[in-house]
Amino acid sequence: MKKLLLFLFILTVNSLHAQDVPDYPDMRSWVMYPGDSTERYVFADTAFIRISPGTKEAPADTLFAGDNIMVKEIVPKSLIIRGLKGPWLKINYAKNGEQKNGYIWQGLVSCAPLRRGETKFVYGIERRVDSIAISGINRDTIRRYLVVLKVVQKGMVIGRTSIITPDDETANFSGGRVMSGMGLSNVQHIVVLTFSGEACAIPTYDYYHAWTNTGHLVRLPGKESVSDAGAFYQAETLTFPNEKNGQADKIIWNTVTEEATDDVDKDGNNIMKVTDKKSAVYGWDGVNEKVVKQGS
Numbered sequence: 001m002k003k004l005l006l007f008l009f010i011l012t013v014n015s016l017h018a019q020d021v022p023d024y025p026d027m028r029s030w031v032m033y034p035g036d037s038t039e040r041y042v043f044a045d046t047a048f049i050r051i052s053p054g055t056k057e058a059p060a061d062t063l064f065a066g067d068n069i070m071v072k073e074i075v076p077k078s079l080i081i082r083g084l085k086g087p088w089l090k091i092n093y094a095k096n097g098e099q100k101n102g103y104i105w106q107g108l109v110s111c112a113p114l115r116r117g118e119t120k121f122v123y124g125i126e127r128r129v130d131s132i133a134i135s136g137i138n139r140d141t142i143r144r145y146l147v148v149l150k151v152v153q154k155g156m157v158i159g160r161t162s163i164i165t166p167d168d169e170t171a172n173f174s175g176g177r178v179m180s181g182m183g184l185s186n187v188q189h190i191v192v193l194t195f196s197g198e199a200c201a202i203p204t205y206d207y208y209h210a211w212t213n214t215g216h217l218v219r220l221p222g223k224e225s226v227s228d229a230g231a232f233y234q235a236e237t238l239t240f241p242n243e244k245n246g247q248a249d250k251i252i253w254n255t256v257t258e259e260a261t262d263d264v265d266k267d268g269n270n271i272m273k274v275t276d277k278k279s280a281v282y283g284w285d286g287v288n289e290k291v292v293k294q295g296s
Contacts, residue, residue: 049093210284249285
């Protein structure tokens with residue numbers, strides 16, 4: 001709940017600032033706004049830096065995935081690449097001991113910067129991966145994004161993986177965190193990418209990845225949570241080996257659903273009732289670096 005409240009605060013600030021520039025719906029997961037000096041990484045494997053916001057001039061410089069940049073300004077001039085429409089950014093960066101500045105398209109920049117020691121976890125939206133659902137004579141477009149996560153050490157991309165997340169209100173915010181291996185054998189870190197909305201009844205998706213000692217990214221079970229103003233609440237949790245009630249090399253998934261009853265407490269709030277509980281256990285094979293749902 002605390003994490004959700006933090007997301008809502010950030011999104012509120014973001015929406016207020018965003019009124020100053022043209023709207024770029026494809027870029028909302030970056031959570032950037034004018035006047036915010038934002039430290040980010042370069043997301044693209046190779047990114048050209050321009051002396052002005054446009055592609056007509058030859059590149060003035062080249063940066064690579066994981067390079068640090070400071071976003072100084074959002075320029076109200078757009079470009080569409082891989083189905084994503086976004087603005088140019090004025091940036092500062094250091095190269096060969098010299099401070100420089102230039103312009104880069106926002107889609108080449110990472111979302112929230114994540115790192116642990118000298119290892120950077122660089123993620124961003126790579127492109128659209130929309131699909132068409134056909135039902136009779138009806139054709140509906142299912143809007144989705146391909147999110148790529150890269151691991152960078154000493155300027156080299158040494159691992160990468162991808163997920164697909166909906167392009168709906170859950171893409172209004174993204175963030176992440178880097179945890180320890182949480183007791184899973186042969187795992188250095190667990191990287192969590194979060195996509196969330198800004199209103200009640202909008203889910204929050206947490207995508208989990210194991211970064212192993214042998215340098216591989218492995219997708220782990222994720223979790224989802226959603227609530228609706230005291231009327232409905234559903235939360236999924238994950239318990240890892242080094243947590244209370246954890247089991248060796250197992251990930252325990254639980255979900256609880258609560259719905260409001262007609263009864264109220266002394267403050268006039270509806271009393272919630274548990275209507276559903278589910279659980280599952282996933283075994284982690286640290287030798288073969290894979291996770292398997294037990295009983296399946």
